[in-house]
Amino acid sequence: MIIDIHGHYTTAPKALEDWRHRQIAGLKDPAVAPRVAELVISDDALRESIENNQLKKMKERGIDLTIFSPRASFMAHHIGDFNTSATWAAICNELCFRVSQLFPDHFAGAAMLPQSPGVDPATCIPELEKCVTEYGFVGVNLNPDPSGGHWTSPPLTDRYWYPLYEKLVKWDIPAMIHVSTSCNSCFHTTGAHYINADTTAVMQLIQGDLFSDFPQLKFVIPHGGGAAPYHWGRYRGLAQEMKKPLLSEHLLQNVYFDTCVYHQPGIDLLTQVIPTENILFASEMIGAVRGIDPETGYFFDDTRRYIEAADLTEDERRMIYEGNARRVYARLDKSLSAMGK
Amino acid sequence: MIIDIHGHYTTAPKALEDWRHRQIAGLKDPAVAPRVAELVISDDALRESIENNQLKKMKERGIDLTIFSPRASFMAHHIGDFNTSATWAAICNELCFRVSQLFPDHFAGAAMLPQSPGVDPATCIPELEKCVTEYGFVGVNLNPDPSGGHWTSPPLTDRYWYPLYEKLVKWDIPAMIHVSTSCNSCFHTTGAHYINADTTAVMQLIQGDLFSDFPQLKFVIPHGGGAAPYHWGRYRGLAQEMKKPLLSEHLLQNVYFDTCVYHQPGIDLLTQVIPTENILFASEMIGAVRGIDPETGYFFDDTRRYIEAADLTEDERRMIYEGNARRVYARLDKSLSAMGK
Numbered sequence: 001m002i003i004d005i006h007g008h009y010t011t012a013p014k015a016l017e018d019w020r021h022r023q024i025a026g027l028k029d030p031a032v033a034p035r036v037a038e039l040v041i042s043d044d045a046l047r048e049s050i051e052n053n054q055l056k057k058m059k060e061r062g063i064d065l066t067i068f069s070p071r072a073s074f075m076a077h078h079i080g081d082f083n084t085s086a087t088w089a090a091i092c093n094e095l096c097f098r099v100s101q102l103f104p105d106h107f108a109g110a111a112m113l114p115q116s117p118g119v120d121p122a123t124c125i126p127e128l129e130k131c132v133t134e135y136g137f138v139g140v141n142l143n144p145d146p147s148g149g150h151w152t153s154p155p156l157t158d159r160y161w162y163p164l165y166e167k168l169v170k171w172d173i174p175a176m177i178h179v180s181t182s183c184n185s186c187f188h189t190t191g192a193h194y195i196n197a198d199t200t201a202v203m204q205l206i207q208g209d210l211f212s213d214f215p216q217l218k219f220v221i222p223h224g225g226g227a228a229p230y231h232w233g234r235y236r237g238l239a240q241e242m243k244k245p246l247l248s249e250h251l252l253q254n255v256y257f258d259t260c261v262y263h264q265p266g267i268d269l270l271t272q273v274i275p276t277e278n279i280l281f282a283s284e285m286i287g288a289v290r291g292i293d294p295e296t297g298y299f300f301d302d303t304r305r306y307i308e309a310a311d312l313t314e315d316e317r318r319m320i321y322e323g324n325a326r327r328v329y330a331r332l333d334k335s336l337s338a339m340g341k
Numbered sequence: 342m343i344i345d346i347h348g349h350y351t352t353a354p355k356a357l358e359d360w361r362h363r364q365i366a367g368l369k370d371p372a373v374a375p376r377v378a379e380l381v382i383s384d385d386a387l388r389e390s391i392e393n394n395q396l397k398k399m400k401e402r403g404i405d406l407t408i409f410s411p412r413a414s415f416m417a418h419h420i421g422d423f424n425t426s427a428t429w430a431a432i433c434n435e436l437c438f439r440v441s442q443l444f445p446d447h448f449a450g451a452a453m454l455p456q457s458p459g460v461d462p463a464t465c466i467p468e469l470e471k472c473v474t475e476y477g478f479v480g481v482n483l484n485p486d487p488s489g490g491h492w493t494s495p496p497l498t499d500r501y502w503y504p505l506y507e508k509l510v511k512w513d514i515p516a517m518i519h520v521s522t523s524c525n526s527c528f529h530t531t532g533a534h535y536i537n538a539d540t541t542a543v544m545q546l547i548q549g550d551l552f553s554d555f556p557q558l559k560f561v562i563p564h565g566g567g568a569a570p571y572h573w574g575r576y577r578g579l580a581q582e583m584k585k586p587l588l589s590e591h592l593l594q595n596v597y598f599d600t601c602v603y604h605q606p607g608i609d610l611l612t613q614v615i616p617t618e619n620i621l622f623a624s625e626m627i628g629a630v631r632g633i634d635p636e637t638g639y640f641f642d643d644t645r646r647y648i649e650a651a652d653l654t655e656d657e658r659r660m661i662y663e664g665n666a667r668r669v670y671a672r673l674d675k676s677l678s679a680m681g682k
Contacts, residue, residue: 151527186492191544196537203532227568233604237630237641263574289578300578
């Protein structure tokens with residue numbers, strides 16, 4: 001089977017966005033703040049938003065299952081305070097849960113967290129616990145910069161984040177390190193902030209020794225690892241100067257890269273430089289780059305084509321498509337096994 | 342001949358660093374602030390610092406000439422105010438000028454600017470003018486984030502920067518977009534901030550239309566263009582969604598990438614994805630990554646080896662080594678021609 005580990009609910013019914021706009025307006029004028037109960041989205045509306053979008057493309061591309069989380073750019077943790085984020089995260093996670101219930105063969109949930117700049121990450125644990133234990137979610141997106149491009153939180157290796165990591169290890173949940181919208185005009189959200197965050201996270205992990213404290217912790221760096229594989233020599237060299245172990249040991253026992261790289265040469269480099277066991281198939285389809293590549297005639301985000309064309313054995317392709325995902329997302333593997341898959 | 346367009350004076354005599362430490366101490370306690378005249382570095386000390394370092398390696402690697410600017414991580418524009426930066430930039434530029442006078446066959450100067458967060462970039466023009474007209478410098482480093490990792494300046498496409506661009510065009514000087522030390526603990530200086538800045542700059546230029554206003558302006562994006570070539574499909578796709586022209590037209594008439602990518606697969610991708618005429622040979626030697634790659638037995642920053650091993654014709658290699666540099670650094674070409682080279 002083919003598992004896409006990086007999908008967001010970018011096509012949710014417009015009522016969701018409308019509700020969020022009212023929530024944001026309510027920050028200035030509490031009189032217009034909406035109640036949660038005012039957001040009503042029917043199962044039919046959810047079905048339609050998926051069947052005509054993600055599921056349609058998954059079938060066209062031969063993708064069986066997507067790990068599905070709330071829209072990354074809409075997390076916007078910088079807006080409001082913890083309560084704002086808590087309400088918004090609960091709504092968004094519930095929608096992904098409902099999608100996973102409506103299409104249990106095709107979608108498994110991953111949580112967004114109710115992060116807020118300057119607020120203790122431990123406050124996110126109850127929402128995460130609900131997503132894991134009640135919703136059956138198999139992953140979580142962790143935003144290393146809830147400020148949205150001002151980078152005011154400590155590095156991922158700081159003890160600040162440890163209470164969350166303890167739970168991730170306890171529940172065997174990998175974290176995808178994924179920022180949200182940039183509110184810094186220097187950083188285009190999907191063209192700079194996303195990629196910079198990936199690169200930044202890799203370097204933080206090289207500088208630190210996080211996985212000595214949490215040998216079971218697993219991080220997925222999206223968008224093909226930002227700039228890291230392209231500059232792998234730089235990172236190997238920097239680690240060496242810092243007297244760290246080889247990256248194969250220091251990083252790659254715990255860190256995985258997805259395949260959201262939207263052209264063949266990028267995927268070729270990724271699969272050449274990074275060990276196959278650290279690469280997870282993903283497309284982030286109907287996401288940052290939705291058009292057709294005039295150079296190929298196919299969608300930029302149809303990453304399966306690049307994997308098919310890459311210089312890989314069938315065994316390696318199977319690892320990238322399924323085996324690695326089932327190893328990293330252990331709860332997904334369990335539920336798939338329970339379904340006889 | 343082989344021109345390395347990206348070298349910094351990372352090996353300056355220690356007196357320089359000592360003076361800077363006193364200058365920084367003087368910001369708190371003006372009584373300890375040093376006078377400029379207190380910094381005395383002899384020609385012999387300069388010669389020694391170059392002959393045993395950059396020039397030695399240039400000879401070993403067959404590099405004829407380096408475009409040489411003050412140490413990037415020492416620019417630290419976030420420290421002090423405009424006057425702090427002005428004094429410091431003048432000192433550092435003068436040292437590079439003296440190196441270019443001592444070794445006219447091997448070094449051509451590029452300026453650092455006396456940038457300071459929140460200060461009008463036009464204040465940098467007098468220092469730049471001196472470097473170009475008196476020192477014969479052929480390039481300049483422009484820091485898109487003088488705050489050192491807080492990104493408080495407007496994007497490079499903002500009119501804020503235009504007074505400087507007017508002079509760059511007037512003097513036919515390309516700008517290398519190069520940040521300095523990060524004072525944000527999230528960003529490792531050479532492992533995250535440098536690479537992020539490159540990626541950020543490329544995306545700012547894609548979002549904007551700067552080169553419509555300045556068709557003659559030339560930017561060099563160092564470190565192989567950050568993440569941009571690896572994610573070239575993403576950038577082509579984002580430009581397309583923004584209804585921009587093809588990147589070959591929108592970006593590559595004015596933007597060049599250097600070859601500071603420290604492993605073979607990265608250089609292979611760069612030379613495959615980016616047109617040869619947009620690639621400039623560089624190593625930033627004795628810079629961010631000074632060790633020997635255990636996988637090859639050669640220095641990580643010995644980028645000439647990667648160019649030699651890349652799938653390029655001899656004509657293409659000549660363009661990367663010399664032709665493109667002489668086209669982009671027009672003042673260098675003039676002075677080389679005047680020397681019969």
